[in-house]
Amino acid sequence: MQQDLLKTHVDECSLGLHDCSPQQVCINTVGSFICECNQANLTSINNKCVVDNGGINMYCYLMDSVQICECEKGFEIKSSSNSLQICEDIDECKSNPCPANSICKNLNGSFTCECLAGFIGSRATDHFECLDLDECSSSCLNTCDAEYGLCINQPGSYECQCKQGLYGNGRQNGCFDINECLSNQTKCHSNSKCLNTIGSYECRCEDGFYNTGMDCEEIN
Ligand SMILES: [Ca+2]
Ligand SMILES: [Ca+2]
Incomplete structure (x- = not known):
């Protein structure tokens, strides 16, 4: 009973018995304490003080009473001239990060590389690459006539030809005999x-x- 009474009078804040972060102020309460951000426009998220500045994709916190704002990965500060800093998506595609035979698609906070038609993505090596699809390796992948046509694989595509002595486009039912x-x-x-x-x-x-x-x- 005496111990409980004693606890209610302990000021964890002044005794340093709190675990508030440097960006927060410790407020003593009866029997406990709370951590609050030391600026009105800051809210505490995961023990970090985050500013509600409308700047989505940004973390702001106080370090030794100095507000530090950092953009999340994939974003960069658009303007720091005024008090409202905005993190904008980085257009990674401007630096051509994608391998040959692919196109870069910028995404909010990231980017992706998509292989061009006729190529398939491979991670067989330590990096992503787009390799030619051999359409001639399977009849499911080409429309050349299986009986009278010939499939010729090419980078990014393929060609159909008719077997010798036949004419036509080489596609299915597209080869005709020359009489x-x-x-x-x-x-x-x-x-x-x-x-x-x-x-x-x-x-x-x-x-x-x-x-x-x-x-x-x-x-x-
Ligand atoms: Ca992006
Ligand atoms: Ca091909």
């Missing part, structure tokens, strides 16, 4: 018939002729 037999470009012997095939043509000796390997000769 060489309809043109006069075939080198079939006069005693042979032109036979169109997908992507090529054959010369077949007419009935009564045999293939010598060079041309067709009459069977005796």
Whole structure:
């Protein structure tokens, strides 16, 4: 009982038995104490005095009665000429921090690098990089005709071509056979018939002729 009575009379503030920060003042209460910021426009957050200056993204605190304001990471002081200091987002993209084949996107308080179309992000090495996507490695990644087309990988893209002897754009169902037999470009012997095939043509000796390997000769 006597101890409890004694406690109510202890002035923790004057005896230094408080844990208020230097930016705060200790106010003795009955049985305890409170820490309050020593300026009217300051409020105590996490034992730190933060000024309500409208300057979002800023910490202000008092150090030896001097107000120190610091911007949070990703922000910088816009103007310190007047009493109202404002922390503005740093546009990190101005210093080109992103790797090749990516674009920088500035964000509030940070930034991000986004790979361009046709490239994929990789953290295989100690830094982020955007590597070419090999669209030809899987039929799911390209629209080249699987049967008659050819996929040619290129940095950031790919190309489709038709296999030899076919024409078209190489995309799905986009390759067409050239009927060489309809043109006069075939080198079939006069005693042979032109036979169109997908992507090529054959010369077949007419009935009564045999293939010598060079041309067709009459069977005796
Ligand atoms: Ca930013
Ligand atoms: Ca590619």
